[in-house]
Each structure stands twice: as structure tokens, then as C-alpha cells.
Amino acid sequence: KNQVEQSPQSLIILEGKNCTLQCNYTVSPFSNLRWYKQDTGRGPVSLTIMTFSENTKSNGRYTATLDADTKQSSLHITASQLSDSASYICVVSDRGSTLGRLYFGRGTQLTVWP
Amino acid sequence: EADIYQTPRYLVIGTGKKITLECSQTMGHDKMYWYQQDPGMELHLIHYSYGVNSTEKGDLSSESTVSRIRTEHFPLTLESARPSHTSQYLCASSDGGAGSPYEQYFGPGTRLTVT
Numbered sequence: 001k002n003q004v005e006q007s008p009q010s011l012i013i014l015e016g017k018n019c020t021l022q023c024n025y026t027v028s029p030f031s032n033l034r035w036y037k038q039d040t041g042r043g044p045v046s047l048t049i050m051t052f053s054e055n056t057k058s059n060g061r062y063t064a065t066l067d068a069d070t071k072q073s074s075l076h077i078t079a080s081q082l083s084d085s086a087s088y089i090c091v092v093s094d095r096g097s098t099l100g101r102l103y104f105g106r107g108t109q110l111t112v113w114p
Numbered sequence: 115e116a117d118i119y120q121t122p123r124y125l126v127i128g129t130g131k132k133i134t135l136e137c138s139q140t141m142g143h144d145k146m147y148w149y150q151q152d153p154g155m156e157l158h159l160i161h162y163s164y165g166v167n168s169t170e171k172g173d174l175s176s177e178s179t180v181s182r183i184r185t186e187h188f189p190l191t192l193e194s195a196r197p198s199h200t201s202q203y204l205c206a207s208s209d210g211g212a213g214s215p216y217e218q219y220f221g222p223g224t225r226l227t228v229t
Contacts, residue, residue, distance in 0.1 A: 004156075041222075041223070041225070042222050042223065043118075043204050043205075043206070043220030043221050043222050043223050044157075044204075044220050045220070046217055046218070046219075049217070089156075089157075101159075102159070102218065104156040104157045104158075105156060106154065106155055106156045107154075107156070109154075
């Protein structure tokens with residue numbers, strides 16, 4: 001069964017600190033992995049998309065890594081800001097269908113305190 | 115900022131009422147999707163469309179129906195709302211397909227509460 005597991009479920013950090021969120025997946029055949037940021041009451045917004053051949057990608061203070069061999073990904077947030085408080089969702093796409101199915105994790109709820 | 119819109123943003127309605135959730139995008143995308151999301155849970159695909167006059171059911175069984183008469187418009191209808199339909203409904207669109215890391219853009223969502 002294709003699955004995406006994220007940890008931790010929730011995380012509280014102080015403003016200015018760094019943090020790393022984890023994602024493990026069993027989706028096969030693998031196409032790409034995305035990290036989304038979802039603010040409360042809003043739709044998800046894409047942060048990064050990585051294909052099989054990419055093992056790191058950055059978007060400002062967000063850096064995602066991918067190890068396709070171990071089927072693990074991480075999202076590192078540097079110098080956190082209050083606006084980083086949100087749910088971060090790991091999404092894996094397969095290439096076994098025309099649609100390119102997306103498998104969603106449950107997200108890590110990040111809270112940044114001043 | 116993605117050009118995909120959903121209305122209403124919030125809806126509280128009584129059991130048995132018929133409702134339509136609107137979704138529109140101005141990006142000319144062929145593919146559109148409806149997801150259902152409960153608090154703290156993952157998004158579940160309930161409907162998708164490859165283009166005009168194309169609609170398919172997703173992974174999560176849903177009593178809702180959809181239509182795609184125009185490229186930019188993908189409304190979702192519940193003929194008779196029940197408390198079990200209480201959830202957040204997210205609409206999305208994309209212009210890519212399998213094998214390509216296409217971007218999927220999400221609307222702001224509709225928070226539906228059925229009393």
C-alpha cells in the first residue's frame with residue numbers, strides 16, 4: 001500500500017531557530033516528491049518539487065533533501081520566523097497512472113514562538 | 115499567487131439541503147481536482163477531471179457529484195447534505211501529467227459544516 005508518513009506530528013520552536021521535518025514513503029513507482037506549506041484555513045502552497053535524480057533543492061530558507069534509495073526526505077527550515085507557523089505536508093507522486101497520483105502525508109504542525 | 119478561487123469560503127447548512135461548492139481557475143489548466151480534508155488528516159482525492167466533459171471518481175468514496183462544462187469551472191454538488199459531509203473541501207488544478215513534476219495549485223478551500 002502506498003503511504004507517506006511524516007514526523008514529528010507537531011513541533012514548537014522559538015523564532016530564529018532551525019528545524020528539520022521528516023518524511024518516509026513507500027510509494028512506487030516513484031515520480032517526484034513535494035513539500036507544501038498549508039496555513040490554517042488555506043489551501044496548500046508548493047515549496048519544492050524533487051524528481052528521482054535530485055537530492056536537494058532550496059527555496060529561500062527552506063531546503064528539502066531526498067534519498068530515493070531509503071525513500072526518505074527532509075525539510076530544513078533555517079532562521080525560523082513567526083510566519084513559518086503552518087502545517088508542512090509531504091506529497092509523493094507515482095508514475096503508474098496517467099493522472100500521476102499524489103499521496104499526501106498528514107503533515108507536521110509547526111508553531112514558531114516569539 | 116495561484117489564480118484559483120473557491121466560493122463560499124465558509125458554509126453552515128442544515129441536513130437535507132442541496133449545496134454546490136464553486137471552483138474556478140483562470141490559468142487555462144486542463145486538469146482539476148477536488149480533495150476532502152479533515153482536521154489533522156491527509157488530503158483525500160474525491161473527484162478529478164482531465165478536461166471538459168471528463169470527470170472521474172477519486173480514491174475516497176463521496177456522495178458528491180461534479181461537472182466540467184467549461185475548462186475554468188469545476189463545481190461540486192451535494193444533493194442532500196448530511197453531518198458526515200462536514201469537512202474542508204479543496205479544489206486544485208494543474209497543467210501536467212504522470213512522470214512530469216507538474217505544479218498543482220490549490221484554492222483556499224471551503225469549510226462546510228452540516229448541522
